[in-house]
Amino acid sequence: MIYIDKVNKSFGNDLVLQSMSCHIERYTPTVILGPSGAGKSTLLRCINGLVSVDSGQVAVDNVTLSRDPKKLREFRKSIGMIFQQFNLIKRISVLENVLCGRLAYTSLFQSLLTKFTNADYELACQYLDKVGLYEKRFQKAGQLSGGQQQRVGIARALVQRPKVLLADEPVASLDPKTALVILDLLTKISEEEKISLVLTLHSVELAMQYSKKIIGLTQGKIIAQYDTNKTSADEICSVYDHEEVVNL
Structure with missing residues (x-):
């Protein structure tokens, strides 16, 4: 569904994404998890073309992200974006x-x-x-x-x-009760509308509750990919201090 192949992205001298490769399956609610500055938001913006990659490829449904303005406009039609600060x-x-x-x-x-x-x-x-x-x-x-x-x-x-709904820290600005309401709404709608949902979050608890797959980022690298049905919260917490690549 979403393929990310050897993607690199820098802002000035700051290498934000480093040789990043992964795929996100259709209709599999996925959380990109990691500490602040790990590259989560940049990765989402690379998926929908808000940020252009320096090298590597991003593809959705076998359509490769293009730098051509007309093709990029068409590409973005199929990808909805929800922002932390609402952007209204x-x-x-x-x-x-x-x-x-x-x-x-x-x-x-x-x-x-x-x-x-x-x-x-x-x-x-x-x-x-x-x-x-x-x-x-x-x-x-x-x-x-x-x-x-x-x-x-x-x-x-x-x-x-959209075919894909990207949500960048959609509940970071909300109180805990409202956050659960919003995440419940997002997951319900994605199931009803058959939309693939990808979120960035900080909370391990919320990531486990609202996803089937977790991609762990640290310092611009994917260090772990978890199936939430086959792992524990303690293992997922290692995203915040683990430096070796883990696949569970």
């Missing part, structure tokens, strides 16, 4: 924020005028209802709570009709 335009309505997820399907002229079809509006309302925010669709996004704003971010990603 807080001065516009919830509905308008969700409709931003349809921009990849509009012409440049329509995008500049932010014109959407009736089908786009229906789809946005459908997903707002699915995340429990239909009644707040005309409210400004900045007036919502953190958990509600993240629900808007989820709906915005879903209107792309």
Whole structure:
């Protein structure tokens, strides 16, 4: 489903990803786990082309990530992205924020005028209802709570009709109770919509609860890959101090 082959990425003199290779199977909820600065967010951004790799290849469904702007735009249609800080335009309505997820399907002229079809509006309302925010669709996004704003971010990603949903620390800014609600929602929707879900997290407990596979990163390297049904929390905690490659 997602193939990452010998990927390297640097920012200046800082080597963030080092000869990284792995694959993520279709419909297998996967968590990329590791300490701050391990390269988790960069890896996600390389998968959807927000960050270009220095060398190596990234492919989704046998389609290789391209540097060509037109091909990259088409590639990104199939990959939804959810951000830690929500990345909403807080001065516009919830509905308008969700409709931003349809921009990849509009012409440049329509995008500049932010014109959407009736089908786009229906789809946005459908997903707002699915995340429990239909009644707040005309409210400004900045007036919502953190958990509600993240629900808007989820709906915005879903209107792309993605094959893959990437979530970068989606609950890091939320309280523990709300975090569980959001993760429950993400896993439920990914199962119902048959979307492959890939998350970055810090918590070993949450990683075990919400994934079938865990990829452990440290200092830009994959040091472990775990099947959560065949390992323990203590073994997974070794991601935070282990330096040897482990496959369990």
